[in-house]
C-alpha cells in the first residue's frame with residue numbers, strides 16, 4: 001500500500017474564516033451547534049482576533065478572542081475538527097493566541113471550559129474562581 005501523504009496544517013490570524021466553514025466546525029461543539037449563518041457572520045464582524053488552522057482549503061481548527069488589547073482578553077469557541085484532534089492543533093491555536101503580537105500587552109486571558117486539563121497544560125489555572133455569569137437563556141452552555 002502506498003504511504004498516506006498527510007498535508008501540513010497551516011495557521012492564519014489575519015482574516016476571519018468564511019462563516020459557512022466555521023458553521024461546519026460549530027456542529028461539533030455542544031454550545032455552538034444551533035448557531036445560524038447570519039449570526040456567525042455578525043459574530044465574526046465583531047470579533048477582535050481569529051486564529052484558524054487550515055488543511056489545504058479546509059478549516060480544521062478555530063479559536064477567537066474578544067479584547068481591549070491592553071488589560072483583558074477572553075478566548076472563545078476553540079474547536080478542532082474531530083479527524084484532526086490529538087495532533088497538537090488545539091494547543092497550537094491557543095499558544096498562537098497567547099503569543100500574538102497584538103495581544104502582547106494583555107495582562108489577563110480568561111476562558112470557560114469543560115476541558116480544564118487541556119488548558120492547564122498551557123498554563124491556565126482555575127485556582128482563582130472569581131467569575132460569575134448571567135445567562136439570557138437558561139439552556140445556554142458556558143464553554
Ligand SMILES: CC(C)(COP(=O)(O)OP(=O)(O)OC[C@H]1O[C@@H](n2cnc3c(N)ncnc32)[C@H](O)[C@@H]1OP(=O)(O)O)[C@@H](O)C(=O)NCCC(=O)NCCS
Pocket residue numbers: 028029077078079080081084085086087088089090091092112113114115117118121143
Ligand atoms: C479541546 C480541543 C479543542 C483540543 O484540540 P486538539 O487539537 O485535539 O488538542 P491537542 O491535540 O493540542 O491536545 C489534545 C490532546 O492530545 C494530546 N496530543 C497532542 N499532540 C499529540 C500527538 N501528536 N499524538 C498524540 N496525542 C497528542 C495532547 O497531549 C492532549 O492530551 P489531553 O487530552 O490529555 O489534554 C478539541 O478536542 C475540540 O475541539 N473539542 C470539542 C470542542 C471543545 O470541547 N472545545 C473546548 C472548548 S473550551
